[in-house]
Amino acid sequence: MPGEVIDRPNPEPSPSHVPKQVLPLSVKVQKDPLPEDANKSLKDFRRVACYIAAAMIFLKDNALLKRDLTFDDVKPRLLGHWGTCPGLILVYSHLNYLIRKHDLEMIYVIGPGHGSMGKFFPQYGRDKIGLHNLSTKFSVTGGPPSHINAETPGAIHEGGELGYALAVSFGAVMDKPDLIVTCVIGDGEAETGPTAAAWHGYKYIDPAESGAIIPIVHVNGFKISERTIYGCMDHKELTALFTGYGYQPRFVEDLEDIDTDLANSLEWALTEIQKIQKAARSGNPIMKPRWPVIIMRTPKGWSGPKKVDGEFIEGSFHAHQVPLAKAKSDPQHLKDLEAWLKSYGPENLFDEDGAPVKSILDIIPSKEGSRMGQVKDTYDPYIGITVPDWMELGVEKGTEASSMQLCGSLLDEAFQSNPHSLRIFSPDELVSNKLSAVFDHTGRNFQWDEFSNARGGRVIEILSEHCCQGFMQGYTLTGRVALFPSYESFLGIIHTMMVQYAKFGKMAQETHWRRPLGSLNYIETSTWTRQEHNGFSHQNPSFIGAVLNLKPNAARVYLSPDANCFLSTLAHCLRSKNYVNLMVGSKQPSPVFLSPKEAEAHCRAGASVFEFASTDKGLYPDVVLVGVGAELTFEVVKAAEMLKEIAPELRVRVVNVTDLMVLETEGVHPHALTNQDFDSLFTSDRPIRFNYHGYGTELKGLLFARPHTERITIEGYREEGSTTTPFDMMLVNNVSRYHVMEYALRGGAKVNEKVRVRLVPLLADLKHRIQKTRDYILENGKDKDDIYDLAMVKGSGGGVLYEG
Secondary structure (H helix, E strand, O other), X not given: OOOEEOOOOOOOOOOOOOOOOOOOOOOOOOOOOOOHHHHHHHHHHHHHHHHHHHHHHHEOOOOOOOOOOOHHHEOOOOOXXXXXXXXXXXXXXXHHHHHHHHOOEEEEEEOOOOOOOHHHOHHHOOOHHHHHHHHHHOOOOOOOOOOOOOOOOOOOOOOOXXXXXXXXXXXXXXXXXXXXXXXXXEOOHHHOHHHHHHHHHHHHOOOOOOOEEEEEEEEOOEOOOOEOOHHHOOHHHHHHHHHHHOEEEEEEOOHHHHHHHHHXXXXXXXXHHHHHHHHHHOOOOOOOOOEEEEEEEOOOOOOOEEEEOOEEOOOOHHHOOOOOOOOOOOHHHHHHHHHHHHOOOHHHOEOOOOOEOHHHHOOOOOOHHHOOOOOHHHOOOOOOOOOOOHHHHOOOOOOEEOHHHHHHHHHHHHHHHOOOOEEEEXXXXXXXXXXXXXXXXXXXXOOOOOOOOOOOOOEEEOOOHHHHHHHHHHHHHOOOEEEEEEEHHHHHHHHHHHHHHHHHHHHHHHOOOOOOOEOEEEEEEOOHHHOOOOOHXXXXXXXXXXXXXXXXXXXXXEEOOOHHHHHHHHHHHHHOEOOEEEXXXXXXXEEOOOOHHHHHHHHHHOEEEOHHHOHHHHOOOOEEEEEEOHHHHHHHHHHHXXXXXXXXXXXXXXXXXXXXXXXXXXXXXXXXXXHHHHHHHHOOOOOEEEEEOOOHHHHHHHHOXXXXXXXXXXXXXXXXXXXXXXHHHHHHOXXXXXXXXXXXXXXXXXXXXXXXXXXXXXXXXXXXXXXHHHHHHHHHOOOOOOOOHHHHHHOOOOOHHHOO
16 A cells, blocks of 8 residues: 655644543643744754654665655665654754753753764765765764764763663753753653653752753653553543652643644743742742653654555554665655655755755754753763872771771762762662761752752762662763762662663764763672671672673772772772772771772782782792682681691782782783783782682683683682671682682692692691581571671781781
């Protein structure tokens, strides 16, 4: 059946369109008519943008339809997402008008969709050649992809995985009082859990210090192949939902006069925002203000083909991607494509040089910095922060300290030095993670609570890892610095969000016009090694592997052995740019092995010999014992101490690795040790035992290409645990001091005859100790007083831990 094509930009409602209802809960605003010139410009802008969007999907030549289309004009592979384009273009056109009218600073955030190229890509200029290049290169090798991404000017959100646009928008406006982010949430994206939680974002926005969001829920009824939940909800249901969230909803759906409807609705939204902000900034904040939300109903694939091959296209899921999938081979599809493109009247939209006509350009903001694709906050926003001198907070070696408590003090000072450019986003675990010192001079920012409302708190705690990640992304991508502390086991919830951000960052660095940004900073605490009280569900170090899989120029993983090293690492990460920093540390008091100066040198190197724990400061070892992670390193140090007692003839070198990336293959990662340096640290021929905090396979992957890896053995988290004691967690995962000692004796016996002759009785003694320890734990429900908790704090063994 021939395709039926809309011949005007404002079609009749499709059968799937929900009829307008007037209900008491809906916001009813008088519609003021648009000026005639503005009305024409808005319509012409939409026509030309819809035309270009369709041409980008289909055409590799004849972009201005100067002749009849042929199969040779059509791309060999048709990629893109047409269905949502008309609605996004409608919003974009009206935001241009709003910005120009009110001189606004605005960013446009959406999920998947297309965007403008602007001044950053001269090959896509406003002429025949530019349009040809844009159509030819879109969604092909070497050209811009079909989703919003870092190559899209004005974008601060990777449009691949759905669910995060709204949270990112809220993060972007924090501490930017003049910024407005218009965020379009499709009714498909609205079905995701992260979006559902992010609607609460306004409860964390102080209108005195931050900007605002204009959320637009784009209800077109369908996702890729099914109806949407929101598309099947009537006005009363949606009004009740958003009223409960704390919004004032207004519906935009007058397809006969959509421009007047949307223009008045955006004016209303802006007015409501200004009322709320004015009250807050005059010292009389509104408690629980009702922020505006626009619910816009338009047909999916609006203004495209109505029917193709007997299937409804416009107003159905068939419009989602490519509505004329056989345009390269089917004559009827080609004919329908030509009719569709001609329906926009391209001959009236472009001048002889291929530039859009004046009525279209008139709606675009005249100031370059005001255009949504050129707002500086989206591509060159970084201002940096002042990081306090962490050494002043360092503690003496030979004592004990909680890494998290000291970090809380460092962050407290950082907040005082950076009152508008540093935030913590935490899933309600800050006090549990012993970071409560951050509250010495600030508080929580929760605007729905009378005790924290309008007090400028730097900490946002919400029990949604997705919201914390989204807030952090938006905050970081608009130039500030943020920190995300979490229980180790639950960071995996935002694994794919972190990866999407890293992909955005990779592509951003490959553009010539995006400038560096602050790093994403994660603190992973309440680790499996000390989650024996919460049990198996809280024992999971898998987020380490997620970061290791990133590109080497982004991935950074630090496992500090003590509090001074963690302070040094945190200070570095807060200053760093363009990385994904994962800092793994202990919240419990533990031995401080290195002085502040020693810690700084150790962290700078990424790994070094712990001379105090080694035989003759590590010279001429029979075996090398390596600790990676605080508790795992403690077990290695204790093993070395005990070996001096039971096998003084064994020569041991103890090494600590604090920067995991130094172990990567030479030349693969910027931090990777050369093979020569690796051998200087670990020897070239002696057995090596790694006691590793994460999963052993991660370390095997890093070490795979090192020479003579047959001498290396690795023990890490074995997915063994329960509600038990701290030391039993070491035992069941084969990372206890006894297991380290066993390996050391077996490895040393290969090169040391004195050890070899005593090996069997020594191993039997270790086996006996393990059994006796387990028996004691099972009988008493706790560790022996001198074996773990007190040993961690006091350093049992007469102070041997702190020699040197």
